[in-house]
Amino acid sequence: MKAAVLVFPGSNREGDVAQAIELVTGRRPTMVWHGDGDFEKVDLIVVPGGFSYGDYLRCGAMAAQSPVMAEVKKRAAQGVPVLGICNGFQIVTEAGLLPGTLMRNSHLKFVCADVHLKVETSQSLFTNRYQAGQVIKVPVAHAEGNYFADADTMKKLEDRGQIAFRYCSPEGAVDGSGNPNGSSSNIAGVFNETKTVLGLMPHPENAVEPMFGGTDGKGLFEGMVEALS
Amino acid sequence: MKARVHVTLKNGVLDPQGKAIGHSLNRLGFPEVGDVRQGKYIELELAETDKAKAKARLEDMCKKLLANTVIENYSIELVG
Numbered sequence: 001m002k003a004a005v006l007v008f009p010g011s012n013r014e015g016d017v018a019q020a021i022e023l024v025t026g027r028r029p030t031m032v033w034h035g036d037g038d039f040e041k042v043d044l045i046v047v048p049g050g051f052s053y054g055d056y057l058r059c060g061a062m063a064a065q066s067p068v069m070a071e072v073k074k075r076a077a078q079g080v081p082v083l084g085i086c087n088g089f090q091i092v093t094e095a096g097l098l099p100g101t102l103m104r105n106s107h108l109k110f111v112c113a114d115v116h117l118k119v120e121t122s123q124s125l126f127t128n129r130y131q132a133g134q135v136i137k138v139p140v141a142h143a144e145g146n147y148f149a150d151a152d153t154m155k156k157l158e159d160r161g162q163i164a165f166r167y168c169s170p171e172g173a174v175d176g177s178g179n180p181n182g183s184s185s186n187i188a189g190v191f192n193e194t195k196t197v198l199g200l201m202p203h204p205e206n207a208v209e210p211m212f213g214g215t216d217g218k219g220l221f222e223g224m225v226e227a228l229s
Numbered sequence: 230m231k232a233r234v235h236v237t238l239k240n241g242v243l244d245p246q247g248k249a250i251g252h253s254l255n256r257l258g259f260p261e262v263g264d265v266r267q268g269k270y271i272e273l274e275l276a277e278t279d280k281a282k283a284k285a286r287l288e289d290m291c292k293k294l295l296a297n298t299v300i301e302n303y304s305i306e307l308v309g
Contacts, residue, residue: 057269058297065294094297101299106245148242148300182243 001228003029003044006072006088008063013049013205017085020205021046024221025229037067043228044081045072047088049141049203059102059144060090069095081125081228082197086142089189089199098192098199099157100149102142106182110143114213115180115202117165117188118172124195125227127164129219135172136216138207140180145201147183147190157190164189164198230275232287233306236296237268271295280307 003021007014014031021029029046032039053062063069069091076082076097084092090102105111114137119130130136149157157163165188169178174186181201189200204217238244244266251265273290277283287305296303 057294061294061297099299101297103243103300104245106243108245108249150299182245 001025001044001225002027002040002042003046004032004039004042005029005046005048006032006034006068007048008034008050008052008066008091010052010054011048011050011087013086013203016203017046017048017205020208020217020221023208024218024225032068034063034066034068037071039068039071042080044083044224045075047072047082047084047091048205049086049088052087052091055087055144058090058094060087060092060094063087063091064094064096073097076192076197079194079196081224083126083224084197084199085203085205086140086145086201089201090144092197092199097197098190099153099162100147100187100190102144102201103146103148104144105142105146105180108143110141111145111180112141113139113180115140115188116168116170116172116178117202118168118174119165120163121161123161124164124191124198126191126195126198126220126223128227129223133172135168135170136207136219137170137214138202138204138217139213140202142181142201145181145183147187147201149184154184157187158185160193162191162193162195163187164191165200165202230277230280230283231308232273232275232283233308234271234273234287234291234295235268235304235306236271236291236301237303238266239300239302242300283307 166186207217
């Protein structure tokens with residue numbers, strides 16, 4: 001699996017995700033600067049976390065209009081898989097690749113903690129290494145992770161099975177107790193209609209080595225390798 | 230020509246920042262303050278003299294970048 005990781009001014013998790021990809025593929029991904037309108041053909045495009053353009057105007061708003069994102073939109077339309085993590089999730093929603101938006105956390109605080117996620121489906125190139133209903137533990141670190149979409153969009157997401165992960169309790173209960181930011185329906189990650197684009201607020205790339213507190217995020221990368229190699 | 234753009238959250242979209250401002254004002258001795266909604270104000274200097282053209286261009290700017298129409302409304306005002 002050949003991957004590209006985008007880099008914007010203010011990205012800060014690009015190294016983490018590049019390392020996670022190298023860990024499962026043995027191959028360093030290509031790093032692509034935001035000003036580049038074109039880059040080599042790859043099997044996966046990753047939009048990493050951070051604070052692109054200082055979160056000016058709205059998180060991800062500026063990055064979504066950068067030259068590299070015009071190319072990403074083109075390739076996503078051709079079916080090239082795109083994974084947006086944290087700020088990357090905000091960027092791909094601002095770019096219109098995923099429905100909804102990420103608002104300020106309902107409690108207004110930055111949240112940096114391990115959270116539990118319920119895997120909603122194993123039927124995607126991103127989640128095929130997990131079981132539907134499985135609970136995994138990964139960290140979050142954000143101030144704007146409060147997923148919001150209008151009622152029509154929410155219904156479509158539910159009906160079409162586009163919800164990838166929901167925040168839950170360690171036992172798997174999807175209720176207020178496990179929701180770190182006020183997200184609608186506890187949504188932590190969503191797919192596009194064809195399930196070739198995934199955006200999620202938590203950081204699976206920071207849960208791939210036991211010495212960093214867990215390996216529950218590794219399945220996401222292993223699943224992509226299996227699907228895309 | 231100068232343009233003034235106001236970006237506000239749509240009705241029904243929760244505004245925790247507005248809520249926090251309201252609570253603070255209540256605590257500071259302004260009990261008359263009820264619901265508070267926070268928004269953005271953007272001033273733009275335009276090299277355009279035709280008001281209709283400027284308005285159309287600003288609409289485009291709002292949709293493409295200045296507002297996120299999933300959650301926000303915008304209003305445009307032209308001055309001078």
